[in-house]
Amino acid sequence: ARKMTIDAQQRMRAVEETDRSFAVEASAGTGKTTTLVDRVLHLVLDKGPAGKPLPISKICAITFTEKAAGEMKIRLRQELEKAVRSRGEKASLADTALRELDAAAISTFHAFAVSLLKERPIEAGLDPRFTALDDLQGNLFFLKVWEPWINRALIERRTPLKDALWQGISLDQVRALAETVR
Numbered sequence: 001a002r003k004m005t006i007d008a009q010q011r012m013r014a015v016e017e018t019d020r021s022f023a024v025e026a027s028a029g030t031g032k033t034t035t036l037v038d039r040v041l042h043l044v045l046d047k048g049p050a051g052k053p054l055p056i057s058k059i060c061a062i063t064f065t066e067k068a069a070g071e072m073k074i075r076l077r078q079e080l081e082k083a084v085r086s087r088g089e090k091a092s093l094a095d096t097a098l099r100e101l102d103a104a105a106i107s108t109f110h111a112f113a114v115s116l117l118k119e120r121p122i123e124a125g126l127d128p129r130f131t132a133l134d135d136l137q138g139n140l141f142f143l144k145v146w147e148p149w150i151n152r153a154l155i156e157r158r159t160p161l162k163d164a165l166w167q168g169i170s171l172d173q174v175r176a177l178a179e180t181v182r
Contacts, residue, residue, distance in 0.1 A: 015039045019049050033068050036061055037075045040106075044097045045083060045090045056097040060105040062112050069107050077101060142182055146175065 004012070011031070014022045015038045022039070024032050040061055048054030063069050080101065083094030105112060114132045121128040133141060150171070153161045164174060 011035050011038075015042050016047075018043055018047055018054075033063070033071050033075065036063070037072055037079065040072075040076060041079055044080075045093050053093050056100045056104045060112070062105075062107060062109055064108060066108055069111070072106050073101065073104075076106070138182065142179065146178065150175075 014024060014035050024035055026032050040056070040059055043054045043059055044056050045053060048058075061072060063072065077098065080094045080098040083090050084098060085091075105115070107115070110132075117124050117126060117130070121130060150161075153159050156162075161174065165171070
């Protein structure tokens with residue numbers, strides 16, 4: 001028997017250990033989405049935390065990019081369709097999951113946060129009619145806020161910004177960091 005690599009063992013744990021949550025962190029192209037899809041399929045078709053399959057509506061799979069979230073849903077749809085066509089013992093579970101897939105919480109962190117805030121705007125101290133900024137609006141808002149903030153930060157006597165500038169970090173680098181964090 002061939003020994004399993006540590007990476008393969010960790011992937012198997014992420015898929016099959018259903019009594020805990022996992023945060024999957026790895027470089028681009030290393031199989032994060034595949035591991036997440038396999039985990040969701042295992043939860044829905046095989047075994048959830050209580051030892052029996054879990055409705056897809058009870059699963060929350062969150063990723064950083066729209067691309068990864070979209071890819072996850074596409075792959076899940078393909079695998080669930082395969083399971084339905086197989087007419088095996090899991091076909092009924094797959095069919096139910098397939099019908100509920102569009103409503104499943106498979107999204108980006110940003111989209112998930114917005115959905116929570118839309119669900120409970122009053123508790124979050126928001127106007128119930130609030131809307132999330134799209135990319136263009138976000139860029140315009142950043143430009144509106146950046147100039148006053150950077151000017152104020154440069155005028156103040158002792159700030160982390162001034163310390164960074166003294167260490168040779170440029171304003172362009174600070175701005176790039178701020179845009180990344182945004």
